[in-house]
Amino acid sequence: MTGNVVSAVATPDLKGDLSGAVERLRRDRAHERRKRRAWAIFTPLALLLGWELASRFGLLDERFFPSPLNIVSDALRYFAEPDLRADLLVHLAQSGTRLGLGFLLGAVAGLLVGLAIGLHPVTRYALSAVINGIYPLPKLTLYPLMIIFFGIGNTSMIALIALGVFFMVAINTASGVMYSDPVYKDVASAFELPRLVRLRTITVPAAIPSVISGLRLGFGQALIIVVATEFVAGDGGVGYLIWNSWQILDVPVMFLGLTIVGLTGWLASACISWLGKILAPWQAD
Amino acid sequence: MKSSDTSAVHIDDLTKVFLSRDGRGVHALQNIDLDVRSGEVVAIIGPSGCGKSSLLRILAGLDQVYEGRVRWNLAAAEGNDKSRRGRLTSATVFQSDSTLPWMTVEKNVRIGFAKLRLDRADAAARVADVLQLVGLSEFPKAYPHELSGGMRQRVAIARALATRPHLLLMDEPLAALDAQTRLVMQQELIDIWRQTHSTVFYVTHDIEEAVTVADRVVVLSARPGRVRMVRDVETTGASVTELRRDPAFGDLTVELWNTIAGEVGGSLAAAPNGEPGSTKVGVA
Known part of the structure; x- marks a missing residue:
């Protein structure tokens, strides 16, 4: 196994200037980014424009699909006129309270129970049948039951929201604890970490990405439940606003409600993503 | 040695x-x-x-x-009671990346001290020593995802060494690295153990x-x-x-x-679900 050296250079000389090539690559990347942004703005605008024209020229029934500009000007009344504004704020406060309290209660309970399930096998055996039995039920089907328990009003709505959030967070937390990379557990055992140190420095951080996705799914549930129960309960809130304005054919207000719900979902999702970046910066998404 | x-x-x-x-x-x-x-x-x-x-x-x-x-x-370990207390019975370097991504390099090393109750100065000195030993002195504040695979494995090695284990356990510690890095690391390991x-x-x-x-x-x-x-x-x-x-x-x-070849050949022949068409290793 011998061979002759065919060619060898101590260190190949650096030939030429690469800055031109780098500049070109940078330009291509910037171009691609601009293209992505342009389309992200263009498509929704085009849809709105199509809608605007379609209702202006009578292709869409104006009673059900008022033009976007009409909706905006109508919606602006809710911000300009004090009476309407106060009304809107009351609805927002009602929904916000239900959503916030329900989400908070459900998330905290889900986190604790999820941790217990993940860490303690007997808890897991004891609860898994119950959780797997209730989890697949659409939570809305339990609303009547909640009313029986807590009466008509805020409490039963908050309880149902908390329940929906609880399952998402608990299941995701438990699986985060149980199915994170097994080498983390091996490290904890091999270096004989005391129980609390292990929980604080290994188990919980390893579960964070999964908890975050549980919170995200949970918030989605919470939003559905708050709107749907408000449809039914007739006791104010953004869901009530949507349903009521549809019934009295005040369609622009219905769209206002839809926009509020949509923005809330988008904002919460962004916040949860941000939380994930802060708590688990090693996770590339 | x-x-x-x-x-x-x-x-x-x-x-x-x-x-x-x-x-x-x-x-x-x-x-x-x-x-x-x-x-x-x-x-x-x-x-x-x-x-x-x-x-x-x-x-x-x-x-x-x-x-x-x-x-x-x-008991065979040298030194007095105090230095013996500051050691783990064993410490392990794993085959897969075992750095904890939510901790800096320094904290990844310190986590091994959890059971040892070292005083502050001793812990700091040990961290500095082992990071020096594995060539990561300049990266105590770096996070694992900012390091290469070879550097992450050095962190794992540093963590194990810092506990001054009676027995250092290494489970194919270089298997996940590329061939050239592996050779470099073999030399480093030998030098470190010495x-x-x-x-x-x-x-x-x-x-x-x-x-x-x-x-x-x-x-x-x-x-x-x-x-x-x-x-x-x-x-x-x-x-x-x-x-x-x-x-x-x-x-x-x-x-x-x-x-080993005899053993490998035997175990391949015994394997019930060997891939069809795979070549059997010749038994020496």
Whole structure:
């Protein structure tokens, strides 16, 4: 196994200037980014424009699909006129309270129970049948039951929201604890970490990405439940606003409600993503 | 490397059986008798599935269900009570990346101290020492995802060394690295052990690596793993690249390969679900 050296250079000389090539690559990347942004703005605008024209020229029934500009000007009344504004704020406060309290209660309970399930096998055996039995039920089907328990009003709505959030967070937390990379557990055992140190420095951080996705799914549930129960309960809130304005054919207000719900979902999702970046910066998404 | 005659750990008639997923008993290790002497580097090689990693997990305390005994001779350790308290019985470097991504390099090393109750100054000095030793002094505040695979494995090695273990356990620590980095790391490991007088239990499937780093090579048989051969390695102190020039290196590698090849051939023939069309290794 011998061979002759065919060619060898101590260190190949650096030939030429690469800055031109780098500049070109940078330009291509910037171009691609601009293209992505342009389309992200263009498509929704085009849809709105199509809608605007379609209702202006009578292709869409104006009673059900008022033009976007009409909706905006109508919606602006809710911000300009004090009476309407106060009304809107009351609805927002009602929904916000239900959503916030329900989400908070459900998330905290889900986190604790999820941790217990993940860490303690007997808890897991004891609860898994119950959780797997209730989890697949659409939570809305339990609303009547909640009313029986807590009466008509805020409490039963908050309880149902908390329940929906609880399952998402608990299941995701438990699986985060149980199915994170097994080498983390091996490290904890091999270096004989005391129980609390292990929980604080290994188990919980390893579960964070999964908890975050549980919170995200949970918030989605919470939003559905708050709107749907408000449809039914007739006791104010953004869901009530949507349903009521549809019934009295005040369609622009219905769209206002839809926009509020949509923005809330988008904002919460962004916040949860941000939380994930802060708590688990090693996770590339 | 100099090894004394005192035993660091004695494995006494150890047998390990585990349950497979479908409930069959699988015989992983049988009647293992092995003595690791204080200050020596023992490499364990054998065909895949021979139970080398099971043996390491038992020594690491990760698996506590087995027949037989593992006797640690902690009294043999030099030094007074205080320095003995500041040591773990064993510390492990794993094959896969075992750095904790939510901690800086420094914290990844410090996590190993959790049980040791070191005072502040001692802990800081140890961190500085081991990071120096593995060449990461400039990165104490870096996070693992900012480092290369080789650097992350250095962090894992630093963490294990910092606990001054009576036995340093290494489970194919270089297997996930590329060939060139592996060679560089072999040299570094040898240099580090020489400086720290470590007692090392080194599991690998790479015969050349075993011959390169070890004072003694133990060959396990195919499952159930038994001690098939124990072979002393003359350590010359040559560099890992120079070592490859030594005819004795080649001879020993071939001798060990021939011992293992019989086992590998046997285990392939016995494997019920070998891939169709895969070439059988010729039995020597």
